[in-house]
Amino acid sequence: MSDAHARMATRAVHAGEPRPPRGGSVVFPIYPGTVFESEPGEDAGYLRYANTPTQEYLHGKLAALEGAEAAVATSSGMAAIAAVLHTFLAAGDHVIVAGSVYGGTGVLLTEQAERLGWRVTFASADDPAEWARVLRPETKAVYAESITNPLIRVGDLASLSGFARERGLASIVDNTFCTPVVFRPHELGFDLVCHSATKALNGHADVSAGVVTGSADLVERVRRTTTLYGPCLDPHAAYLLARGIKTLELRVRRQNANAQAVAEYLSGHEQIAAVAYPGLPGHPDHARARAWFDGSGSMLAFRPAGGLEAAEVLIKQLRLPYAAPSLGGVESLIARPAAGNRGRDADRAPTGVPEDLVRFSAGIEDTEDLLDDFAQALDG
Incomplete structure (x- = not known):
C-alpha cells in the first residue's frame, strides 16, 4: 500500500x-x-x-x-x-x-x-x-x-x-x-x-x-x-x-475526545461565562469544523464568570494540568495567554486576547480524571 x-x-x-x-x-x-x-x-x-x-x-x-x-x-x-x-x-x-x-x-x-x-x-x-x-x-x-x-x-x-x-x-x-x-x-x-x-x-x-x-x-x-x-x-x-x-493518530484522537468532554462540561457550568471549542454546536464556526475537520482539535479556551481573579485561582486549583504555555503534548497544559503577552503590545493589538481568557491543551489522561479535576477546582 x-x-x-x-x-x-x-x-x-x-x-x-x-x-x-x-x-x-x-x-x-x-x-x-x-x-x-x-x-x-x-x-x-x-x-x-x-x-x-x-x-x-x-x-x-x-x-x-x-x-x-x-x-x-x-x-x-x-x-x-x-x-x-x-x-x-x-x-x-x-x-x-x-x-x-x-x-x-x-x-x-x-x-x-x-x-x-x-x-x-x-x-x-x-x-x-x-x-x-x-x-x-x-x-x-x-x-x-x-x-x-x-x-x-x-x-x-x-x-x-x-x-x-x-x-x-x-x-x-x-x-x-x-x-x-x-x-x-x-x-x-x-x-x-x-x-x-x-x-x-x-x-x-x-x-x-x-x-x-x-x-x-x-x-x-x-x-x-x-x-x-x-x-x-x-x-x-x-x-x-x-x-x-508514529503514535500521532492515537494521541490526537484521545486528546480530541478529552477536549470535547472538558468543553461540554465547562459550557454547562455556572462559573464559566464562555467556552470556545469548534466541537460545541454553539461555537460560531462549528459548521466549518464539521465540514472540513475530522475532529475538533485538542485546544479550547474559556472565560470564568469571575473574570481575571477567578481565572488565576482556577489555574492554581487544578491538579492535573501543568500551568505551562505550550500545547499538544501527552500532558494536559493550561495557561492564560494574555499573561505571556505582557511587554509585547505589538502582537496583542491584532489578536485582542482578553486578560481572563484561559487556554487548555488536552492531554491523553483519563477523561473522567480530567473532569473530576475541573469539578474540584471549580467547586473549590
Missing part, C-alpha cells in the same frame, strides 16, 4: 520507512554525521542543507501526513514560519493575515516586518470582501491559522485559499492546532502548510522542531532559504520527532 492511499494511522507508522529496512533494522537509524559523500554532479549531503539521511527520512514521513509532495523540517515552529515568509516576501511586498495569530507570529508580522520592509494587513478571517478591499498590487501572500491561537476560531479557509489561487498569491496556513489527523489544508487548496512540530507532531515536550510542507517546487524554495539562514534540524531531534509521529 502506497503512503498516499494509506489511512492516517498507517501513514504515521509506515510513511517514509525504507523497505527493506536499512540493515534489517525496523527502527530507522540516526545518522549523526554533518557531511556525506556524494557522486559527481549531485548535491552534497550536508546537515545545513537538510538533505542528510535522517532528515530526508523525516521529510518523507511529514509530507505523507499532510498529503504533500515534499517537506522540510526546521529547528522550531517559528523558524518554519519565518523561513516561509522570508521566501515569499521581499522589501515592499504585502501580506494579508486573515484572523488572529500566535503571539510570536504577531511580533514577526509587526515589529520585525516593519524593519524588513514588509507591509502587513490584519483582516477578518471571514470576509472575502474585506480581503478584496485590502488587496494591493504588491500583495504576494495570504496567511492564516487553521484554528486560531488562542481565540479558537476557524476562518473561511476554503474561500481564503480560493481567493489566493485566483490572484496568484501564495497561500500559507499554520496547522499546528489541528495536526494532519484533524485537517489537511492542502486538500482545501493551500500551497504551504506550517507546523510547530514541538507541539502535537512530536507530542512529548522534548523536541523543538518546525515543519513546512507543499509542492516539491515551493518546498525547495523554502529549503534554499533555510540553507541560507541555517535553522536546520539536528538528526537526534529528527529521530525523536519521527518516533513521536
